[in-house]
Amino acid sequence: MQNESSIIYTPTAPGELIDKITVLKIKQERIRDESRLNNVNKELSMLEKVKERSFSYNPDVMEKITQMEESLKKANEEIWDMGDKIREYGDKKDFGEGFVKVALGIHLANDVRASIKKEINILLGSSIVEEKSYKHWK
Numbered sequence: 001m002q003n004e005s006s007i008i009y010t011p012t013a014p015g016e017l018i019d020k021i022t023v024l025k026i027k028q029e030r031i032r033d034e035s036r037l038n039n040v041n042k043e044l045s046m047l048e049k050v051k052e053r054s055f056s057y058n059p060d061v062m063e064k065i066t067q068m069e070e071s072l073k074k075a076n077e078e079i080w081d082m083g084d085k086i087r088e089y090g091d092k093k094d095f096g097e098g099f100v101k102v103a104l105g106i107h108l109a110n111d112v113r114a115s116i117k118k119e120i121n122i123l124l125g126s127s128i129v130e131e132k133s134y135k136h137w138k
Contacts, residue, residue: 007046013128014054015117018065021047022073026080061123068120075113082106 024044031037055065082105089099114132121129 011128013117013121013126013130014124015120015126016128016130017047017051017054018069018120019072019076019113019117021051022069022076025073026077030080055124064123065120068116068123072113072116072120075109075116078109079106079113082109 021044024040024047027040028037028044031040055062082102086099086102086106089095089102114130117130120126
């Protein structure tokens with residue numbers, strides 16, 4: 001049984017909120033099952049309200065956030081598409097050059113995604129800073 005008491009409100013960095021919103025927008029565009037889409041729409045609506053309450057105080061900031069959100073969505077779409085592609089390779093048990101190329105692409109796109117999220121956090125002066133633990137390898 002679902003109810004409002006099962007929702008957990010937790011502090012999060014602004015970049016993480018915007019990232020989650022972009023993923024939900026991609027799901028909204030790509031999921032066709034009505035019951036799953038209803039769940040996506042409900043969560044997206046709730047998070048959009050949090051975004052509106054949190055960032056709408058300054059039109060200049062909102063304009064920058066909107067631009068970064070578009071870039072973040074593009075990065076997440078690339079990751080999604082490459083995830084689909086790597087699953088195709090995996091289903092075929094084809095772990096050759098194409099698989100490796102897509103896997104590398106996912107890592108590179110995730111680096112872009114992380115940098116956009118960090119840029120959002122810096123712009124908004126977030127006290128929560130997401131840190132990565134892997135070595136910089138590029």
